[in-house]
Amino acid sequence: MESIISVSHLSKTYAGGFQALKAVDLDIEKGEIFALLGPNGAGKTTLIGIICGILNPSEGSVSVGGHDIIDDFIKTRSMIGLVPQELTTDTFETVWTTVNFSRGLFGKKADPKHIEDLLRKLSLWEKKDSRIMALSGGMKRRVMIAKALSHEPKVLFLDEPTAGVDVELRKDMWEVVKVLRESGVTIILTTHYIEEAEEMADRIGVINNGEIVLVDTKTELMRKLGTKQLTVELHQALDSIPAVLAAHDLELAADGTQLVYTYDTQAERTGITSLLNDLNQAGIKFRDLSTSQSSLEDIFVNLVKRPS
Incomplete structure (x- = not known):
């Protein structure tokens, strides 16, 4: 399989000497759903932050679609969509306005047809004129995904996509993620819910104490361990x-x-x-x-x- 993200010998040490990542090597395949599991403080957020260009690495390199994240920052950042765990959308804006604005932030020309298709795919079309403050928690999460996909990225990071939502809504979100993968988007998700990884992921990576413990398919994990x-x-x-x-x-x-x-x-x-x-x-x-x-x-x- 072709790798869309390649992480090589990646390390990150914060001020004060805390080493969050220790020589991490990881390849994520194009078109897969990859689940990154690990306890709090394991290094998940730091790893995602570096790949997305939010943090600088101390050592090592990362490429997205064959482009280095530092040398080709604008190119790589335009290939990535990020849905953070926290809901950070402007509550006074409408769904349509905030998603269109996110597309413009990446220098993309207005494309009402793409935005309409996106909102329909995420079951948000009927809410397009609603203010964010009037939406349920699950709908707000969907708006965050729409914002992250507005500029047509090749890779989507979902940081705890179903945190704080009920079981029924969680299953709805799983279906949304599967539909996105079918459209060709590579999806990397972090989660504390083991059943989420079992339900959705093609491969699973476990990170602990800043190191990748293993990466394998669910079937091979069960067979080996x-x-x-x-x-x-x-x-x-x-x-x-x-x-x-x-x-x-x-x-x-x-x-x-x-x-x-x-x-x-x-x-x-x-x-x-x-x-x-x-x-x-x-x-x-x-x-x-x-x-x-x-x-x-x-x-x-x-x-x-x-x-x-």
Whole structure:
């Protein structure tokens, strides 16, 4: 896949010596939805700020569409739309006026047809003459997206796009993002909602303590880092785990009626087959088997808890 954003050895140290980013390398592919996950203070906002030209890096480089963000600042900035977490729109302006004004800020000629199409796509057309102050929180969020897209950027950053909105509206926003991706816009979102990343993202990056911990697809994350548990319902309770089963990662339930086997997905076939053979050898009969798998949230929590 072609990269639209390339980050190379990027570091940022603020006055006072705090290092927010530490030699970050990251490539974001053209046309994908990329979710950047990380706890508060992990470096998400700093990374976005540098890519968008709001902050200067201490070391390293960033290119957007093959253009360096410092040498070709005007070009790269015109390729990017940014929707901040905070609602910063002028509450006294109408939807139509504020979106058109944002387009003009980038030196773009007036294009009423484009603005109309944009507002219709975001379900804002019926509100085009409404003042921002009269809109709901969800509608205001949509106006922020319209402003960010008014100059026809190739890349859209969404910083916590559904923060503070209810579950139903959050799902509506997910659909908006998917429609935008289908139109060819590359979308990078930061979020605290793991289900948001699971629902929307093609790939997921985890940042912690200013470093990229990993970047991968959801499927590969689950395959590489997910753990599973096999619960064996026994016919007869055991007092302890027999020696013949010692090689397996087993726990015996308090009442002795269940054996719980924990394994990673890469050892799934061989591990279960070996366990069942050993159960048979020990003469232990079971009446039922059930499995459960770690979620993306479990993986994320374990990653950010790792010592840096």
